[in-house]
Amino acid sequence: MAKVFIYPTTSLILSDLVARFGHTPLSAALQIREHIQTPGLESPPLQITPEDPKRGLKWAAVEVPAGVRGRMSLYGPMIEQADAAIIIHDADFSFGCMGCARTNELIQFLLRKSGIPILDLRYPRTEEEGIEFVAAVRKFLQELDGGDA
Amino acid sequence: MTEYHPQYANTITKYVFVESPGMTPSDIAIRAYEISQGVMIKETCFGLQITGKEDDVNAIISHLREIDPTHIFVKDRGFPPGDPRRCRANLGGARPGYFGHEFEISLVRFISKGLGELPKREAGSVPKPPIPFGTEKLDAKKLQKIIESEET
Numbered sequence: 001m002a003k004v005f006i007y008p009t010t011s012l013i014l015s016d017l018v019a020r021f022g023h024t025p026l027s028a029a030l031q032i033r034e035h036i037q038t039p040g041l042e043s044p045p046l047q048i049t050p051e052d053p054k055r056g057l058k059w060a061a062v063e064v065p066a067g068v069r070g071r072m073s074l075y076g077p078m079i080e081q082a083d084a085a086i087i088i089h090d091a092d093f094s095f096g097c098m099g100c101a102r103t104n105e106l107i108q109f110l111l112r113k114s115g116i117p118i119l120d121l122r123y124p125r126t127e128e129e130g131i132e133f134v135a136a137v138r139k140f141l142q143e144l145d146g147g148d149a
Numbered sequence: 150m151t152e153y154h155p156q157y158a159n160t161i162t163k164y165v166f167v168e169s170p171g172m173t174p175s176d177i178a179i180r181a182y183e184i185s186q187g188v189m190i191k192e193t194c195f196g197l198q199i200t201g202k203e204d205d206v207n208a209i210i211s212h213l214r215e216i217d218p219t220h221i222f223v224k225d226r227g228f229p230p231g232d233p234r235r236c237r238a239n240l241g242g243a244r245p246g247y248f249g250h251e252f253e254i255s256l257v258r259f260i261s262k263g264l265g266e267l268p269k270r271e272a273g274s275v276p277k278p279p280i281p282f283g284t285e286k287l288d289a290k291k292l293q294k295i296i297e298s299e300e301t
Contacts, residue, residue, distance in 0.1 A: 010246060012166060012253045013260055015224035020214075020264075025225075032227025033161065036234075042153040044234055089281035093249045122279045123256050129279045130259025131266045136278035138267065 002144040005082035005116075007107060008094040009075065013123075014086055017134065021141040026082055031074040060106060071103040076110075084144050085111045086137065090122045117144070157189075161206055162226040165197040165213060166250070168257045169220035180216060181209050191230045195254065196221075198230045219264040222257060 002023045006014035009028035018025035036047045043049045048070055056069025059076040087108060095101045111118060119140040124130040141147050167177055178192040181199065188201030188209060199206050214221050228235045237244055 008249065010224075010249050012164070012222055012224045012250060013257060016222040017260070019223065027225055029225035029227040033225070036228060036232070037155045037158055037160075039155060039158075040153050042151045046234060047153070093252050120281055120284070122281045124259040124263070124279055125256075127259055127262045130256075130261075130263040132263070132276045132278045134260060134263030134267060135270060135274075135276035139276055 001146040002083040002141075003081050004141070004144070005078055005085040005111060007085065007087045007104075007111075008091040008099075009078075009107075010094070011088065011091070014088065014137075017137045018086070018141065021138055021147070023141055023144065023146065026078040028074060031078065035074075059110060065102075067100055068103045068106065071100060072106065075103070075107055079107065079110050079114065082111070082114070082116055084117045084119075084140070086119045086121065086140065087111070088121050088123055156232065157200060157229045159202070160200055160229065161203050162198060162200040162229050163206055163210060164195075164224050164226050165199060165210065166222040166224075166254060166257070167196045167217070167220060168222070168254060168261065169217050172217050172220065177213055177216065177221070181213060184209060184212055189230070195250065198226065200229050219261045222260075 003026050004018045004023050005026045006018060008014075009026075011027070015025045015027050032046065038047075040049070052073040053066040053069040056066075056072040056076065059072040059079075060069045094104055117140070119136065121133060121136065124133040165177065165181075167174055174192055174194065174196050178190060178197055181190050181197060186205065188199060188205045190209075191198040191200075199209055210223055214223070230236075231238075233239045235244055235246075
């Protein structure tokens with residue numbers, strides 16, 4: 001069973017398909033869960049502590065905004081754990097109130113730099129694209145360690 | 150600063166989305182309640198949120214997936230249901246994560262179609278997935294035509 005980083009990290013479609021085909025999806029929820037289930041000091045709104053931007057220094061330089069470093073403290077450990085990644089490129093909702101464009105660029109850069117297998121896709125807009133989308137994801141996942149290829 | 154004690158320590162929460170012509174969230178909620186055994190289940194407009202010990206939650210989800218495998222979709226959630234930091238009862242308006250769900254659930258019927266068609270595909274057939282815009286390679290025949298049109 002391989003650990004597969006999904007982008008967008010909150011994607012329902014990717015999270016479901018990766019788990020359905022027998023691998024572990026690395027999604028934002030896992031890191032958020034770890035944060036909010038760790039006892040300590042109250043640090044609302046997301047239980048992000050002042051320590052998180054410091055941890056983010058491992059993946060982003062000190063002059064990078066704290067928002068990017070804070071986000072990288074969530075995503076960075078998952079990128080390091082990942083055995084493979086699936087990236088959907090036209091996920092407009094991952095920018096704006098939901099996320100940060102610079103963090104998104106940094107995530108994709110680090111994934112490519114890590115040399116793990118990556119599947120690049122865009123969202124399907126027709127039934128035919130949906131069929132090919134699912135088939136491509138299955139083929140990619142079958143070829144990973146622990147896949148049923 | 151005050152001390153922080155997690156509300157539901159050592160539990161996981163999963164979303165179950167149902168986008169089916171033959172099932173509603175209340176249908177799967179009833180099926181989930183039948184085998185819940187102490188797991189917290191919240192019915193929503195799109196499906197369920199299930200909170201409990203990892204094994205218990207996964208067992209319920211495996212059971213639900215069997216009912217309608219191509220129309221039930223599952224993902225992890227970081228916060229438990231009703232958490233005041235995320236619940237719209239406290240914040241007002243839709244939660245930020247809702248916009249992502251709203252967008253993806255509008256496309257999920259194509260995924261259902263794809264899952265339904267998977268067993269019918271020939272073994273070894275090469276998928277041609279939708280590739281990101283701007284990365285499409287120039288077709289060799291098209292290139293040849295361009296060269297020929299320049300030469301004449």
